[in-house]
Structures are given as structure tokens and as C-alpha cells.
Amino acid sequence: MTETKGMRGRGKDFTLSTSTIPSYTEFEPGPRHASSPLTPDSPKQFLNHVDRGVYVIKDLSKDPEPLVERLPYQTPNRPKDITLSLSENGRLTTSPDCGRLTTPVQEQGQLESPHVFLSPVDKGIYVINSTLDSSQTSISQNNNNDEKKNNAKKDKNVNKYISDENEASSAERKPPDRRQIYGADENEERGNWTGRLDFLLSMLGYCVGLGNIWRFPYLCYRNGGGAFLLPFIIMMILIGIPLFYLEAALGQFCSRGPTTCWEFAPLFKGLGIAMLIMSGLTSIYYNVLITYSVLYLFSSFTSDLPWSDCDNKWNTKDCSLKLPNVFCSSTEQKFPNGTCYSNHVFKGIWNETIFRNVTGRRRISPTEEYWNNEFLSLSSGIDDVGEPKYELALGLLFSWILCFLCLMKGIKTTGKVVYVTAIFPYIVLFILFFRGITLAGAGNGIYFYIVPNFERLLDAKVWRDAAVQVFYSMGPGWGGLIALASYNRFHNNVFRDSIVVSIGDGVTSIFGGFVIFSFLGHMAHEMNVKVQDVVTNGAGLAFVVYPEAIKSLPLPTLWAVLFFLMLITLGIDSQFAMLESVLTGIIDYFPFLRPKKTLVILLISVVLYLLGLPMTTPGGMYILQLMDHYVASWSLLIVGLIEVLVISYIYGINRYMKDIEIMLGRPPFLWWKICWMAVSPIIICIILLFAWVDYSPVQYGDYSYPAWAEALGWMMSFVSVIFIPIVMLYKINKEDEAKSAWKKVKLLCTPTRVWGPALVRHRKLVDHVEGFVEDPGAEMGNHQYVNYGYDASMGSHATDMSRHSWASGYTQSSRVSYESAV
Numbered sequence: 001m002t003e004t005k006g007m008r009g010r011g012k013d014f015t016l017s018t019s020t021i022p023s024y025t026e027f028e029p030g031p032r033h034a035s036s037p038l039t040p041d042s043p044k045q046f047l048n049h050v051d052r053g054v055y056v057i058k059d060l061s062k063d064p065e066p067l068v069e070r071l072p073y074q075t076p077n078r079p080k081d082i083t084l085s086l087s088e089n090g091r092l093t094t095s096p097d098c099g100r101l102t103t104p105v106q107e108q109g110q111l112e113s114p115h116v117f118l119s120p121v122d123k124g125i126y127v128i129n130s131t132l133d134s135s136q137t138s139i140s141q142n143n144n145n146d147e148k149k150n151n152a153k154k155d156k157n158v159n160k161y162i163s164d165e166n167e168a169s170s171a172e173r174k175p176p177d178r179r180q181i182y183g184a185d186e187n188e189e190r191g192n193w194t195g196r197l198d199f200l201l202s203m204l205g206y207c208v209g210l211g212n213i214w215r216f217p218y219l220c221y222r223n224g225g226g227a228f229l230l231p232f233i234i235m236m237i238l239i240g241i242p243l244f245y246l247e248a249a250l251g252q253f254c255s256r257g258p259t260t261c262w263e264f265a266p267l268f269k270g271l272g273i274a275m276l277i278m279s280g281l282t283s284i285y286y287n288v289l290i291t292y293s294v295l296y297l298f299s300s301f302t303s304d305l306p307w308s309d310c311d312n313k314w315n316t317k318d319c320s321l322k323l324p325n326v327f328c329s330s331t332e333q334k335f336p337n338g339t340c341y342s343n344h345v346f347k348g349i350w351n352e353t354i355f356r357n358v359t360g361r362r363r364i365s366p367t368e369e370y371w372n373n374e375f376l377s378l379s380s381g382i383d384d385v386g387e388p389k390y391e392l393a394l395g396l397l398f399s400w401i402l403c404f405l406c407l408m409k410g411i412k413t414t415g416k417v418v419y420v421t422a423i424f425p426y427i428v429l430f431i432l433f434f435r436g437i438t439l440a441g442a443g444n445g446i447y448f449y450i451v452p453n454f455e456r457l458l459d460a461k462v463w464r465d466a467a468v469q470v471f472y473s474m475g476p477g478w479g480g481l482i483a484l485a486s487y488n489r490f491h492n493n494v495f496r497d498s499i500v501v502s503i504g505d506g507v508t509s510i511f512g513g514f515v516i517f518s519f520l521g522h523m524a525h526e527m528n529v530k531v532q533d534v535v536t537n538g539a540g541l542a543f544v545v546y547p548e549a550i551k552s553l554p555l556p557t558l559w560a561v562l563f564f565l566m567l568i569t570l571g572i573d574s575q576f577a578m579l580e581s582v583l584t585g586i587i588d589y590f591p592f593l594r595p596k597k598t599l600v601i602l603l604i605s606v607v608l609y610l611l612g613l614p615m616t617t618p619g620g621m622y623i624l625q626l627m628d629h630y631v632a633s634w635s636l637l638i639v640g641l642i643e644v645l646v647i648s649y650i651y652g653i654n655r656y657m658k659d660i661e662i663m664l665g666r667p668p669f670l671w672w673k674i675c676w677m678a679v680s681p682i683i684i685c686i687i688l689l690f691a692w693v694d695y696s697p698v699q700y701g702d703y704s705y706p707a708w709a710e711a712l713g714w715m716m717s718f719v720s721v722i723f724i725p726i727v728m729l730y731k732i733n734k735e736d737e738a739k740s741a742w743k744k745v746k747l748l749c750t751p752t753r754v755w756g757p758a759l760v761r762h763r764k765l766v767d768h769v770e771g772f773v774e775d776p777g778a779e780m781g782n783h784q785y786v787n788y789g790y791d792a793s794m795g796s797h798a799t800d801m802s803r804h805s806w807a808s809g810y811t812q813s814s815r816v817s818y819e820s821a822v
Helices: 148-151 196-207 210-222 224-254 270-297 368-377 390-407 411-420 425-437 441-451 454-458 459-476 480-483 494-527 539-548 556-589 591-616 618-631 634-664 670-693 707-721 723-736 740-747 778-779 792-797 801-809
Strands: 003-005 013-017 055-058 068-072 082-087 093-094 126-132 135-140 339-340 343-347
Touching: 003 148, 003 740, 068 792, 082 459, 126 343, 135 539, 135 778, 196 411, 196 480, 196 494, 196 556, 210 224, 210 539, 210 556, 224 441, 224 454, 224 480, 224 494, 224 634, 224 670, 270 368, 270 556, 270 591, 270 634, 270 707, 270 723, 343 723, 368 411, 368 539, 390 411, 390 556, 390 591, 411 425, 411 556, 425 494, 425 556, 441 494, 459 634, 459 670, 480 556, 494 539, 494 634, 556 591, 591 618, 618 707, 634 670, 634 707, 707 723
Parallel strands: none
Antiparallel strands: 003 013, 013 082, 055 068, 055 126, 082 093, 126 135, 339 343
């Protein structure tokens, strides 16, 4: 047991006695290095990556910014009493012999090393002791509080990680204990997710979006039903999951968004700008789709759904109810447009081999007429845009206000909103699934979905569509994965989260296909047509086919409300993630905007709302289809390809895998290295080749776009990736003109001194690169965080010497040298 005598304060002695000893023979005190001061507002983080020794925290009430000082640990000796005192100048002095304190600080037991020591901490004296087993250390504390208070402190939920750097080389150490404490932010400047589930649900909500419901079923239909599932699963394994893991690990390691995470290869910072532009442009039309769902939801709160019959003001003579065949008797009125008139009630005639539309035009369901004539007021083409519809404009404003309110408080708010928006769609999907499989004809739809047509596997288009769907669904290349993962704690198991979310996204797409095709089978049964004849792509599937199926169900209002609520929640959490990537990219690059984050997200919302207003016009659907086809197609594949090549061959795949090992405590599997270096890049190149050879212009139904609209689409496609060469030329031009172009390029492919983890205590774990700068923030007046925004980016290239010192350390005798990295 340890005893305390005297009172705490300047010039007062602390007499401590102990039973077991390592002794101290050198007592020259010195302030702790690389730390931020403790304040009266503690708890704060205490100790970054510390050596064994005696530490003292001075009286907080007398020192608003107290220093933590330590005595270096020396060889053990026989048991002795120790006397510690604080001199008038605040320095720690001791008697010639120091003993080992045995009273634990907060909890009993040995702690594995190397570790960091996390707070909350109290003022007092702390001793870090060495045990006979060099792989373990223990920590003790003594202060002048009574025993009751000391016992109460044992119950505090804190982690205490102690570094034992003098015992063994880093190769011989056990990995750090990576148990996470949620609640308090690890990175106080930037913030962290409140809990791991917040991150998992946010990532799942980002990946599982509207495309899983309307795009995946259509691709299954177009590519042979079940035959599409095999290429989709293979593309997930070879492209989707590897790139998902690559981006999530990148964001977590450096705690940076998509615009500032490229300090490991500054020449390619244009990739971050391309990601930001793609996410921003996609957010414009994605929120329009959410608006459609919101307005359809409001329209569903009626006893009779507005798209359920043909006697509305927006219906035409071509409207025909899709009911079972009804034969007209001789007493009933004539039936132009394939419709019998009896008692002022329309009864649709569906079998065209018996009854033909006398106008010679195709029959149109009331659902489709409601969509085109009433909801959209669809014009003749993109040349005839018209004025915004006030219902759509107000609905779009509502959607943007909703996004703003959820994003204004940052990830703390969105991390809780996704508990509803990410989970609710699964509840509705399960309800719809059990309802769908009980409908007549559902078995035919499911049979079409799961039974493969293996001849289609020889078609390159099937594999291309599967790979493109993986990019759309899982989200690599957009920057959202980097942005969301950047708010993780450093030692979060990003590998586990990547696998869970990736599999969850794939399973959701496949399960959603069962739900959709059960209803499509029922519709085909009611229409007396084949399943593939009722499937359309894009918005037509969500707002024409599904509402048509819903109106034939018992309690159609209930099913309509559930379905459109599901669409809203599917869309809103994906929209959150895309906007968060834009916001994170801007604020990370311009850190002075961080205190004005609410104003920034307000400005972003206003600008993107105004840019989305043209899509609320009668010609807005043509604009939306054009953007959906071009904004993130070619550019998305190009960004994904360059990203994986830069990390694998310029930064160095071995170096990157070592970075991941620091976070996880174990090296990644060899499989990921093979995928990142060879498999994924080769497949993306093949996809780009086939997409170019098999290119076909965009269409909306039977409407073909004019040449100027095609040109506009290509401009939207490359407005993002064009910044990759622009930034390259800008960076090269900024370098010293005396250097050759090759030397400039080589230098710009070398990590800057600010590259690495954001917190200094995590940067100390990077021991696989000689010359790595542990505390670049010290030069900028910040000893705890590393500034990685615009100012840091400019400062990191301010002098050739600062870059060269990093590069020389990186390319010489480090464990993972530049030459061996690839």
C-alpha cells in the first residue's frame, strides 16, 4: 500500500512509501514532449506515447496551464522510500532513491504495450513501472485525496495505455489495445462518430439508395434475370469490396476528407476535386428524386389514390385500366380506345388480340398518365423546358431544408438520423416481401429473377453492367467513403466495417430484387403478359410500375404510404453522405471555415437548390435523365482507376498496407494487395474499353436527345475529371523552375511532411518510415493536431529542404522504402 504525507502545493513535500522497488538513479526532470497543456476544463487527453518514468500534474487551481513533468526510469534497486516535492519554480525534485507505487490509478491489472494513456486524469503523481515481463507494464498513482475518492475513481470508464519503448523493438512489441471509448471525441478539433453503429448505419445508408430499388431490378431483367446475379457478385468481390476497403482505410488513417487526403501524392490532388464535383452534381438531381417521393407520399393520403382510374382531368382518350379482360355485351356502348362505357364506369380491355385501340395508339395506364400529364406536365423535349411548377419547386425546397437541418449539427445529428433512415427501409422491404409472395403470379416473377440464362454470361454487356452497378451501389470513387471514414477513431476496425457494409449492400440489392419481382410477377399475371414486358428503367419503375402494382392491393393507401416513405429514407441518407463529402472536402481544405460550418452548409444548400430548379419545369425530367446518364459514368470509372493506381504504385502498396497494420494491429491479407495492384485496375480498364466500344446515346423512353444536349452531357461528364490534369499542371508550374520536369513530378509524387495520422500520438506509431515527421503541427503552433488544409498544403511545399528531409528519409533505410514499396 502507498501512504501520502503532507499537503499538495508549491514547496510542499510528498512522502510516499512502498513495498516493492524499481529504483531511480537519475533525477534530472524535464517537461513532457509533444503535448498540449491540461486546463481546468479537464478531462483532456493525457500523454501521447510516453516513456516509463515518474510524472506529476501540478495543482490546476494555481496553474491554468500546468505542465506534466517526468523523471526518467532507471535500473531497479532495493526497496526505498521516496520523497517528491514541487519547488518554487514548479520543478519536480526527489530524494536519491525512488520506489515503486503500487496503488493503481483507475483499475487493477497489467496493461499491454505499446499504448497511449487516455484520460480523464486528476492532479497527482503517476509512476510507470517496468515488470519482469517486458511485454507488460503497469501504472500507479498517488495523490492527497482520501481513500474513498481514490476508490471511486477506480470505477471510471477510461483506457490506460502505456508505452514501453525501452524494452523491445517495435517488431517485438504486442500491438496496442485498440478498445475504443465512445462519447468523448478522440479528435476534438474535427470530431468523431458518437458510436461505431453511427458509422456503420451511415455507410450502409450511403450505399443502399434508390439505385438498389429501381436500377438493380431493371439490370437483372435486361441481362437475363438470375444470370446477372453471378457477374454482380463476382464484381463485388473483385472491385467493389477492395475499393470500398481502400477508400475507407484511407479516410480513417489520415482523418481527412476527399480534397485533402492526397498529401501522400500531391500531384494527384485533382482527384479530390473531381470527387467533390461528382458528389455535388449528383446531389442536385438526387434531391429532385427525393422530392418526387415526398410529393407522391402526400398524394397517397387519400381514400382513392389519384392514379387509380381514368376519369380525371389529366386523363386522355388513350387511358385504359389494366384489369382482367372484360367483354362488352351488345347492350353496352361502343368502345373507342379499347374501353367499354357502362354506367359511366371504364372497364379496361387488355387482350389486344381481341380488342384494339381504335385510335391506333398504344393504351396508357392511369398511373403513367398521372406521372406524365399531372405530376410532371411533361413537355415535348429538352428544347421545351418551360417554367418551374410551384408544387415541385416547393417540394424541392422542403427536401433541401430537411437536408440542411440534419447536416447543420454535423455527424452528431446525421449519425442519429440514420438510425431511422437506414433501418426503416428494411422494415418496409420485409413487409412488402411477405405481402408480395402471397399475390397471384408472384412465383413467376421470382422464377424469372433467380433462374439464370447462362448464355447471357458470354455477353460482355452483362459484365459491364454488373461492374457499373457495383460502382453506383457501393460508392467507391465518389469521395463519400473517404469523408465518412475520416470521422472514425484511429484504431477503429475499418476492415470489419468495410466487409459488413459491403455485404449488407449486396444482400439488400439481392433481397430487394425478390421483393420487386414478386410484384412484377403479379402485375404480369393481371395483365396477361410476360414479366419482362412490365419492367422499365429509372424513374418509370419507381413512379409508374410500382404505383400501378400498389393500387391493385387491398388497402392501397397503406401500401403507397409505406412504399414512398421507404423511397424517401433510402434517398435521404445517401444524400446526407454525398453532401457530407462536399462539406468535409471544403472545410478540410479551408479550415478557417470550420467555426462557420452552419453557414457553409446553408450556402451549399441554397446554391444546389437553385441549380436544381430547372428540373422542376415540364422539361425537367429530360435534364434529370441527361445528368443521371453522364455525371458519374465515365468520370466515376476514371477516378476509381487513377485512385487505386496512385495508392498501389506511387505511394506504394507495401507502405499502404503497413499504414493499415498500424490501425488494425495486424497486416491486411495478401488478397487485398493482389486486388489493389492488379485485379481491380485491369477489370476497370476492360469496363472502360467495352463502354467506349458499345457506347449508345442517352434516351428517355422513345425520345432521342438533340446533338447539343449530347454535347452538354459530355461536358458534365468531364467537368470533374478535367481537374485532375489541371491540378497536375498547376502543381508542376509552382515548383522551383530550376528543376527539371521529371524532378518536379518525382517530388510531387512524394508525401509531404503533413501526411499521416491527424493526432501526434498516432503519428508516433509510424515507425516503418525513417524520417517521418511526428509533429509537423509544432511548426504551426499546434502540438496535438496536424493542420492539413490549404495553409498546411502551401506550407508543406514552402521550402525544398522540408520536402527533401521527408523524401530522403522515405527513400533510404526505412523498413518500407520508396523502392520496395511497390
